[in-house]
Amino acid sequence: MTVSIHVSGDAKAAVERHVPQLVADLVASGITAQDPALWGADAEAEASKRLGWTEAVAISRPLVQQIADLRALFVESGIDNFVLAGMGGSSLAPEVITKTLGVELTILDSTAPEQIRSALADRLETTVLIASSKSGGTLETDSQRRAYESAFRAAGIDPAERIVIVTDPGSPLQKLATDAGYRVFLADPNVGGRYSALTAFGLVPSGLAGADIGELLDEADAFSLNLAEDGADNVGLILGAALAGTQPLRDKTGIVSDGTHVVGFADWAEQLIAESTGKSGKGLLPVVLDLESPELTENLPDVQIVRLVGDAGAFHLRERHPGEVLISGSLGALILTWEYAIAVAGRLLGIDPFDQPDVESAKAAARGLLDDRPEPVAPSFVEGGIEVRGTADVVSAAGTLAGAVDALLAQLPADGYVAVMAYVDRLALPELADLRDLLAARSGRPVTFGWGPRFLHSTGQYHKGGPATGVFLQITADTVDDLAIPDRPFTFGQLIQAQAAGDAGVLAEHGRPVLRLNLTDAANDVPTLFSALR
Known part of the structure; x- marks a missing residue:
């Protein structure tokens, strides 16, 4: 087709x-020929090492049989539950591939402790974890891998038999995996994460879960000539x-x-x-x-x-x-x-489409908060069980939750947008996604919705580096039952709170209006939240 x-x-x-x-x-034939000069002199250095995706179909062909053979080995042993620990480009492509092709793959792209705990409790005895990270140092993926290693050992399962690694050659994760005896798939290093759908990052998790990745490559290959021709x-x-x-x-x-x-x-x-x-x-x-x-x-x-x-x-x-x-x-x-x-x-x-200069800022801020462990910022006020914080232009004159929402939307420019960022367990609070349409109708402007920290590897770059026209509503929730990260001095609950606080801090430093709402009792606070936003 x-x-x-x-x-x-x-x-x-x-x-x-x-x-x-x-x-x-x-331009079309130039992209196909991997000409790095197409985006100007400033982009040439990055583009010269990021155009491998144009030949991903050919490079990925040998993976199809390797993945099929490994899946058969697992299934024959009764191991048929596949979990992917990955963020951004490492998870979004496998998600759309497996959903479209109708196969089950658990996507673990959260640091919410309740969500991690739910995945760990699901058929661990027949589970394979695919830990996928291009850099090999993604904090979320590293933490998830550690949790699974510990759970496997506690259940008497050798992690080397149940963990598959996808990463770039020479990454820290490759060395760790080799030392631990894990199965490793290496991806093409000349492909950026968001362009990696047809490389090992998209294909290994999808193929192990049972998707027909050979057909997927055939579909891309059949249309590649049209995309390469200057017509x-x-x-x-x-x-x-x-x-x-x-x-x-x-x-x-x-x-x-x-x-x-x-x-x-x-x-x-x-x-x-x-x-x-x-x-x-x-x-x-x-x-x-x-x-x-x-x-x-x-x-x-x-x-x-x-x-x-x-x-x-x-x-x-x-x-x-x-x-x-x-x-x-x-x-x-x-x-x-x-x-x-x-x-x-x-x-x-007139931009370089292959770099992401602002993605690292929120990560660095979160790491700083985890290292220094400052005292939490006191809320400006509390309404019901919702703690209200934010930038001064949003919360300084507001004494009610509805007033703070009004103040945030008052900062919305005529060409602006609203971003809702929910750092919560989305399995427990899926209804928060309904805030998107509600705010779009109320504001008359486009609204994005992102589950944190997942969106940090996606729209997070735009929020900091794109036009300064956004206003930001961040939602967090107190952890009811926290979960330790093995051999780390912080928990998953502390990690997701640090990621939220770090992200809000970077946005504020960029002059973006931010309203932060923390639900201390999520079940009772969500109706209050919806009422205020209406």
């Missing part, structure tokens, strides 16, 4: 304006121009699934777009929508709607809103198409 696209309105005008020049500049019908060029070439720029990209067979694609695309483009005060903000989201009918001038549909060629004949981008295709082909498109978007925006 190929990828088809339909554009109209401002998106069509952008395509007509930019694609002929992109074709004349040989007006190149879907990668068309999509890139539609996203980043409108005048004035529609710099919020609302993505909605509307008839596609692909499950959760917008969550994967969110990281690809935000981390690639959100820097130097520029960027495209991805906003994951559902079919009832207010943004779909508000006709906001700075929002470009992209619908993932079953058949873009036929969908445009139905009644819809003008100016939308309609795109359809198989999962493998869509992944490769969006990777090309965002590389093209980076060129049009």
Whole structure:
């Protein structure tokens, strides 16, 4: 199945304006040939070591049989529960692949102690842990691996028989895994994390869980020629121009699934777009929508709607809103198409799409808090069981929870957005995701929602490096039953609180308005929270 696209309105005008020049500049073939000069002199050093994704299909082929053989070995031994410890690019691609192909894979991309405990309690005797980290030093993944090692040993299971490592060659995790006797899959180091869906990072967890990764590679391969050719019908060029070439720029990209067979694609695309483009005060903000989201009918001038549909060629004949981008295709082909498109978007925006200069700031702040262990900042006030903190422009004059919310939204510029960041156990509090549509309707502006610390490896880059137009609502919760991290001087509960506080601190340092709400009794506090936000 190929990828088809339909554009109209401002998106069509952008395509007509930019694609002929992109074709004349040989951008598509240049990306395929891994030309690092396409994004300017400042980006050349990074781009020269980040374009391996263009040949990921060929490089990954030998992995298919290796993964199938290992899965067969596990299954024959009665081991059939697969858990992935990974963040960002290490988890988002396996999540969309396994959901779309209908196989079970537990995604452990949280540091909430209750969520870790839930995973550890689920069929440990038949579990394989896949610990996946490009750098080999991801704090969340390291902590999750330690928890599983301890649990396996306590159950009389040799961790070397149950832990699989995916990492880059030469990383600290490779050495640790080799010394411990773990099975190791090494990925191509010339591919950045968010572009790694068709490398070992996307394929090993998905294939071990039972997904047909050979077919996934076939889908990408079948469409690769279209993406490499310098022609007006190149879907990668068309999509890139539609996203980043409108005048004035529609710099919020609302993505909605509307008839596609692909499950959760917008969550994967969110990281690809935000981390690639959100820097130097520029960027495209991805906003994951559902079919009832207010943004779909508000006709906001700075929002470009992209619908993932079953058949873009036929969908445009139905009644819809003008100016939308309609795109359809198989999962493998869509992944490769969006990777090309965002590389093209980076060129049009004038940024380096392969670095992420602001991702590390929140990590460093969290590590500093874990090392120094300062006394918690006293709340400005408490309402019910909700502790209220935040930047002075939000909480200084507010004496009520509703007043603090009003003060936060009063800081929202005409071209701004609201970001909701929930550092909680999302298995226990899934209803918090409903805050997104509620705030979008109330504010009349785009709203993003992220589970922490997961989003730090995704939209976290945009929040700090992109346009300074966001206001930020952070939600945390007291830990009821904390969980130790083996051989670490801090617990999972302390880790997630440090990550939240560190993130809020960095946002405040960047001059972003922040409202921090801590639920001391989540079950009773959530209704109070919704009431205040309404």
